[in-house]
Amino acid sequence: MQLSRDGLLRAYRAMRTIREFELRVHAEAQAGRVPGSTHLYAGQEAVAVGVCMALGDGDTIVSTHRGHGHSIAKGCEVGPMMAEILGRATGTCKGKGGSMHIADLSKGMLGANGIVGGGPPLACGAALSAKTLGTGAVAVAFSGDGAVNQGTTAESLNLAAIWRLPVVFVIEDNGWGEATSSKFATAGSIVERARGYGMAAERVDGLSVGEVFEATTQAVARARGGDGPTLLHVDTERFFGHFNGDTDSYRSDALKADQRANRDCLIRLRTLMTEGALAEVGALDAVDAEVAATLDEAVEAARGAPPPEATTLTTDVYVRYEGRL
């Protein structure tokens, strides 16, 4: 199934929102207003958006340390997310999680994750819930290329295959696990690894939101139909360094310039839509302006929001605790 004209427009808005969000986070971090570390998703927007547009509200995702894009694509609100990253009481997690632990279970977003490879087993569990309770839901595990060499990923592929779990493993290959290239770190083929477990697997152009959407739609149909898991190896681009303080000196300026000029999924979508007469330039500019205004508001609200009350330090550890903390 291809994205309709309306679908492409929604994809553009979502991708623009993620890009704008990340640029604002970057600016806030540069200005010293982000207390901790952040890992920006800019460059990878087509992946989160293409995948999540193939999901329903009842479906779940588990995310990574680079999770802002997944969160926005799955429907988390940018205002509370920005407040969370700034460490505010009004944040998605009341200021207790920060950038790496944004979650909104009501949206099926089961959490960003500070542990590389931490998510795939959790996605198997969400899929097991769906299968056991007969909800028909599908779980998606977003992982980076760095996570494919973790045992948890291998174990989860096997478990999902033998239990025929309704799960889709999305490997976002941005070429870099922190400062180490995936060319160096990963032997053989990720797709062939998955096929070795007897599951469907394919390589997908992550600069094309349409192709990501189509591949995910097929994988989700397979999962919902009881035909088990799929792995998608999606090639994408990381525009910033690993974290906001990373000088990114292990990549040449030429490579980074080429990336921004020629491998920007947002520019590609914009060009596709305008050159294919699917949208007027003015209409896309209007989306950009609306998104910018929304983010202006989110940033301003987050800056002005109160920090958490000190008394909340010891709340939310347990649902109920029958003793002293």
Add this chain to the structure above:
Amino acid sequence: MPQKSFRAALNEALHQEMAADPRVILMGEDVTGGVGGDGAADAWGGAFGVSKGLLGRFGPGRVLDTPITESAFVGAAAGAALTGLRPVVEIMFVDFIGVCLDQVMNQAAKFRYMFGGRARTPMVLRATFGGGARSASQHSQALYPLFTHIPGLKVVVPSSPADAKGLLINAIRDDDPVVFLEHKMLYDETGEVPDKSYTVPFGEARVVREGGDATIVALGRMVQRAEAAAKVLAGEGIQASIIDPRTTAPLDADTIVEFAEETGRVVVADESSPRCGFAADVAALIAEEAFGALKAPILKVTPPHTPVPYAPVLEEAYLPSAERIADAVRRVVRA
């Protein structure tokens, strides 16, 4: 009241809770035993026979044999708990936590806090623990301090069949992740266990015995040994109280402090390693809150800081014995 083994009490708890709540599932290595074979299904019913009979009653959709893949299935239990199930997941020996600790320590334990109180992770991680079976260094550890150290987890260490049943039912109904540790040398111990379903609350110590001369705080299999010690001491005219906290998180600090104040003399019998362990934790609690009442130093009876050995003579020397506990009580009484 009917006499049942510790193993049968746990089995009954699983039966009753799985019958009461369709969201409760059981998963782990060989929890049925025999899946994919051409012989008996439910051949093992768990490596120690605790889950025998559950497969026949609840079926393979709720009693799931897993491959040997602890990270995947313990993590899957955490993910399932986040999304509507109430999994009971078994690690055959707690020592195997080494290959999957991340899913417990960084995932299940922390969801609620990291996500600002908007998550519930109602899972029970069952595992056997403890020495005495000549299982050597990788199958015998008493790792409850490791879990107790991690905020977000509750930790249960039952010492009797009746407590085992009531605490397991309470654990399954609890909305937080619970680590439930079963001493493998207690499985054949018998005691009075009601047939009906009942809970034993967390954070409430059991006063096993009352005596005014000294207090022994003991956990798991050490409760038995403390009782044996107390019997010998009674013959010498020394009356000891025994407090079994039953859960290390939450810990019934009030009861421990109360008995420490009443007797002024305390021995902690603990099967875990001595450094940063359970005995050290209890001793620190009493030193902070009952210092003025103490008439003698608090004594810890623990193994030495070594791995658990294999040869019977070495393992018996490793494990705190009733004799060592009794001797420690004599020392605090005479101090």
